[in-house]
Amino acid sequence: MRGTGFHLAVVALSLTLLGGCTAPGGDGTPSPTSSATEPTTPSPSPSPSCEAFGTTEASVSSEDWSAQLRTDPSQALWGVTMRVGGHECYERFTFEFDGIGAMPGWAVAPHEGSQFNLDPSDLPLTPPLAGTAALELDFAAWYDGSLTIDEPAFAGPEQILPTGLEAIREVRILGAFEGISQIGIGLDKARPYRVTWLEEPKRLVVDVYVG
Numbered sequence: 407m408r409g410t411g412f413h414l415a416v417v418a419l420s421l422t423l424l425g426g427c428t429a430p431g432g433d434g435t436p437s438p439t440s441s442a443t444e445p446t447t448p449s450p451s452p453s454p455s456c457e458a459f460g461t462t463e464a465s466v467s468s469e470d471w472s473a474q475l476r477t478d479p480s481q482a483l484w485g486v487t488m489r490v491g492g493h494e495c496y497e498r499f500t501f502e503f504d505g506i507g508a509m510p511g512w513a514v515a516p517h518e519g520s521q522f523n524l525d526p527s528d529l530p531l532t533p534p535l536a537g538t539a540a541l542e543l544d545f546a547a548w549y550d551g552s553l554t555i556d557e558p559a560f561a562g563p564e565q566i567l568p569t570g571l572e573a574i575r576e577v578r579i580l581g582a583f584e585g586i587s588q589i590g591i592g593l594d595k596a597r598p599y600r601v602t603w604l605e606e607p608k609r610l611v612v613d614v615y616v617g
Contacts (some may be wrong), residue, residue: 414503456617460598464515467601475546475585477555483507483608484551485587487562490574495617497574499591501610503547503555509603510547512610516543516599520592526583535592536567537575541599542590545610549579549587573597573614580582 468474476482483505490499503510515522521534522542551557566577576592591612598615 460600460615462598466513467511469598471513474505474511481507482555483547484557485549485560490568496613496615497571499612505607510545512545515542535576535590537592537594539593539596544586544588573616
């Protein structure tokens with residue numbers, strides 16, 4: 407009998423000790439374990455889809471583009487101003503004209519560097535354009551109407567050093583010879599481009615792809 411009573415006392419003591427190990431709150435259910443979770447960062451919105459365009463090769467409006475110079479006041483064009491601007495998938499250089507003439511012939515020559523030889527001297531452009539690549543734009547119209555065709559002088563900037571653009575680093579009027587005007591466009595690197603003629607007002611536009 408003594409042995410049986412001893413075992414019953416041990417069992418009772420064990421149950422009492424187990425009852426004292428329940429979590430605060432008294433129901434005996436384990437508290438859930440908290441896990442370290444990094445804050446959720448919203449995913450950035452996808453960038454707009456930009457369809458590639460243009461070429462990285464030399465291009466002309468026609469094979470005889472340089473012969474399309476018009477000096478008759480009834481057909482002539484002359485420069486008014488030039489500007490650059492940024493758009494969603496491209497950056498744009500615009501050269502604006504006055505006069506009643508049609509689109510002048512044009513030619514664009516890409517260069518791997520920012521320095522190239524000028525017409526007609528064949529001397530290197532000094533100083534080089536800003537950037538590491540360039541587009542050489544020539545068109546068959548006087549950029550300044552006061553030079554030979556007795557029209558208003560060019561009123562815009564002859565050099566643009568834009569800020570906040572990705573591709574176009576500089577635009578500079580390089581001169582004109584026998585009615586062919588020459589403009590240099592300095593780029594951050596070689597990029598595709600396209601040339602467009604727009605009306606009202608008359609504009610020769612070079613778009614540089616940045617998408």
